[in-house]
Amino acid sequence: MKRIIYSEIEGQSAHFYALAAILAGLVLAGLVAAIHMEHYGHYVTGMSNQIVWGMPHVFAIFLIVAASGALNVASIGTVFGKALYKPLGRLSGLLALALLIGGLVVLVLDLGRPDRLIVAMTKYNFKSIFAWNINLYVGFIAVVVVYLWLQMERRMNRFVKTAGMVAFLWRLVLTTGTGSIFGFLVAREAYDSAVMAPLFIAMSFSFGLAAYILVLLAACRGSGRELGDVTLQRLGRLLGVFVAAVLYFTAVQHLTNLYAAEHYGVERFMLVDGGVFTLLFWVVQIFVGGILPLLLVFRSPLSGSLNTGRVMALASVLVIIGGFAQVYVIVIGGQAWPLTLFPGMEVSSGFYDGVVVSYMPSVPEIVLGLGGVALALLIVLFGIKVLRFLPATLANSAVDPHFVAEAKGP
Amino acid sequence: MVRRRNVIILTVVALASLVTMTVAASGVPKPDIPRGQGESCVADIDFMRRNHMTMLKHQRDETMLKGVRTKQYSLKECVSCHAVKGPDATPVTVSSPKHFCRSCHDYVAVKIDCFQCHASRPEPIVAVDGGGKE
């Protein structure tokens, strides 16, 4: 097999430094927001005793779910032996680490007592899926670091397949755990479902790959490396498959809920008269984040005059926007629907019983979330500059030895 | 190979820092720690200075998790005994640097978070509006 060459990006241009500065500025803003929230207390946010988890959690869960999916690309190359994906493995590991760290930072900084992080890392109640998740996240970081090292240290390449299998299984358990955070909540009608775990796995595949495609495109275009259509098409089509899987599990989630009469109220709320949640669900999650990307990536080759890179970038952006809306509907929408304590009765109290609760994201929450995203991107930017994560070329002839340039165009 | 030149430079730097620090330290005022009520509290001063945090931590688990409310190591009793009266003859809260715990903890720069939750002065609290808004 031809030896794949990886190299650092030059990272000397004005664009590079400008991008780094912007990302660093966002990270700083996120830190300021976190300090503001911690100093004054959470009353400065839109979160309350009713909507307990807000925008920071939407961002964090999205990032963490995408992180485990981003590692998929490396797994396909290592575990499933697809030659096309082999050059993509190192960047995949880096992106997975970066997204996870970004998500965890947002989560930790939103805690009521972030100064007690040491307590969270040392005292565990192992009946709690949350405690398991903390261990899974930290373990994931360790597993990916080892996996990356085995990929990058050529003398250790013979162990890569084992590490790849461990990483693949670990991330499946991790995403199942993340989905189970919600699936185990018997009290909340919107969550109490076993399908949350596979739904989250499908979401992780989809969001992670979309993030990977965007980062790969940006890195290659920015550093002037060739990124051929063969790779782009394969990644794009795979994204389409994952998007379809998410649509399937979403359908399963809602259809099975509709079957049970006791969940009829919450389903009606989500799908019909939930206001912003219904809008986000149908328009953004299903249409923008599901149907449109499917049309884009599986478009007929007759419209081949469109730039493949641009099409895949657009599809990935739409998937991410739709994914964000999906996490928002799950996290916030599930809390907005009131708990049913007295079936059949109309309930009212001074503590927002029996009413749909409204939530308005506040500036500190959004800035904190964006800071986490910026941190993830900054880690990737820094990584590809100092170490050899990016393959020197992903031209069609380089990735596919059987490739013959056809007159079909880009 | 350690060069003799380097050893001399490092020794001079180390000695100079030591002298500077000693001179500087003698300029920092020692904390004025107010006496608590009564003879000695739980144990003698040296023992308490070194171990009060361990005793508090042990007691808090006993009280919180098991409901044991012995008074000897109780934080409430500590606060009650070590209350420092402010200018208006009522005990000061932890927001005042004259608070007993702060008088030492500010000096050694060890931040404590006990009083984020616990009352830092004994009840009854003589406040202007009769204590506790509702």
Next chain:
Amino acid sequence: MTARKRNPGNTTGFDAARRSFLSAAVAAAGVTLAPGVMLYGITRPSAAKARALDAAASSDVRWGMLIDSNRCDSDCNECVTACSKENGLQGHGRPATDAQWIRKVELHDPGTGLNKSLPMMCQHCADPPCVDVCPTGASFKRADGIVLVDKHTCIGCRYCMMACPYKARSFIHEALEDQKSHAPRGKGTVESCTMCVHRIDDGRQPACVEACNDSGGGAMLFGDLNDPDSEISQRVAKYASQQIRADLGLDPGIRYQNL
């Protein structure tokens, strides 16, 4: 019930007969009316005996409450006010984020038009979901059944608030000062009704129960569910009571009657 006074050296048989008839009549009336009526003003003896200071809470005891919704008045807020005062709950004019340990819930049955009112607080479940989900173990159940938050270990993740089916938990959204020394509470941690654990350990009743009795409502009864001789055990054995969301299988220690 009514003790029959023996007065051997007195009166004619006619008076004695009248007396014994009256006693029997009152006794009969009492026995007939008792099931549906909780008599006003009976001073319930302190349900909790003060535990020795160095004695740990024991699982021989299970503290619980029985709340009679029939006696709960829509306009009455004594329990809520008493709880706020006892535990130092300060309102900040922000109802969405202000802490609430106990609240009055108004029910209306749209089918029959029935209206009911009842107080709602932490149900102190035997199998609490909040304890299951807490990552650090800060949310725990004491041996005698009271569910508490160890604020020393709480990291403020609010997962327990998501998990509680009764929305019993509150998060403290601002810095506090001048807390009650028997009810420590602080910014960034989660809290809920402690069943006035400081009072129980001292042999007294929770503030809400005491206020309800003192104000003449008499809707709340506190006691040891494990003690077959306690008033609460006898009542729940005799008259139907239910737990809210019993279908979840959590076995709450708070039971309700006449819902």
